[in-house]
Amino acid sequence: MSSWQPNAVFVERGLENSRIVSNVRTYYPNAPVHVFEPPLLLQSQDFAAAKRELVIQRHRGSFLHHCPAGTPGLVCCNYLVVHLGANCPFDCSYCFLQEYLASSPGLRLFANVEDALSEIDTILRRHPQRRFRIGTGELIDSLALDHLTEHTRLLVPFFASRANAVLELKTKSVAIDGLLAQPASDHVVPAWSINAASVIEQEEPGTATLTERIWAAQRLQRAGYRVAFHFDPLVAVEAWERAYRDVIDALSAAIDPQRVAWISLGHLRLSLGLKRVMRERGRGERLLAAELVPNSDGKERVWRGLRLRMYRTMLQWLESWDAKIPRYICMEPAGVWERTFGEVPSDQEVAARLMGPTR
DSSP states (O other), X not given: OOSOOOSEEEEETTOTTSHHHHHHHHHOTTSOEEEEOSSOOOXXXXXXXXXXXXXXXXXXXXOEEEOGGGOTTBOOOOEEEEOSEESXXXXXXXXXXXXXXXXXXXXXXXXXXXXXXXXHHHHHHHOTTSOEEEESOSSSOSSTTHHHHOHHHHHHHHHHTOTTEEEEEEESSOOOHHHHTSOOOTTEEEEEEEOOHHHHHHHSTTSOOHHHHHHHHHHHHHTTOOEEEEEEEEOOOTTHHHHHHHHHHHHHHHOOGGGEEEEEEEEOOEEXXXXXXXXXXXXXXHHHTSOEEEOXXXXXXXXXXXXXXXXXHHHHHHHHHOTTSOEXXXXXXXXXXXXXXXXXXXXXXXXXHHTOOOO
16 A cells, blocks of 8 residues: 555545545545535645645546557557546656646546446447557556555456456556455556666655565466566666666566566656756756757657667567567657667557467
């Protein structure tokens, strides 16, 4: 369970007796609870403080969206995201939510997950020949607050019974009890964002350590799950070769590569707005001091030569571990793909490789 705790809880009228509110009262009995009629207008405040204003509400509108990696000019893996909340109990220095949710304070959990599953079910039934890869971790950590939401209690059996979809649950936590309580399915893939130990320690406060993340993945593998890993964002720290080699060595010592669904690589990317917010908050000084170059999508990254070198080196190490693990790079143009993999696959080809048959 995350060390995060709410300072106050705001509950949409009609949800007072919901399971999620009952869990909040159990885990945080001293947090004041306020019932509201939508819309709820919270006062803008410091981003970190706003994370401790917990809002439990119904989501109105569509739950399922295309991943923003589908920006024109970038090779995409046709990933879909389903929003079951907004904001995160963690506060990583480079997190885009600092900019994206700057005008929407509070940490919001959506209580009507059944409506999300109904929407997904309709799409899956409408396109039975298409295979969907769906994730919940764009706007909120997929597992860190599962002790409150119990989303895995509904998500795992739902996706286990759908032949044409895989659900990815991306996290920086070790909140795996909800997954361990259910039969594992190859259609549900817990995934960890991982990084060099020094990056986790300095830039990802409150998250699980590298060792803890690998331990959680190992435990879920033993329970029958496939797992996945995302080296994103790669950061050109001093002696990065040794720092990231240590991560891959730790993975290879603990994780069965035949039960790894995929591994992605992606470099640190910062918009001008995100850089401004980071400076205002005094976050990520080491990251902001790096020499970053503007790219066509409006975000800055380290210069292409260094990105390519890091990608190629990491991919070589991963191939030495197990060449059969599906690998891809995220949020990069065709030219980087070609000079990294020697090819430029279509979006459909990338998606098909990641959704390939399990081993």
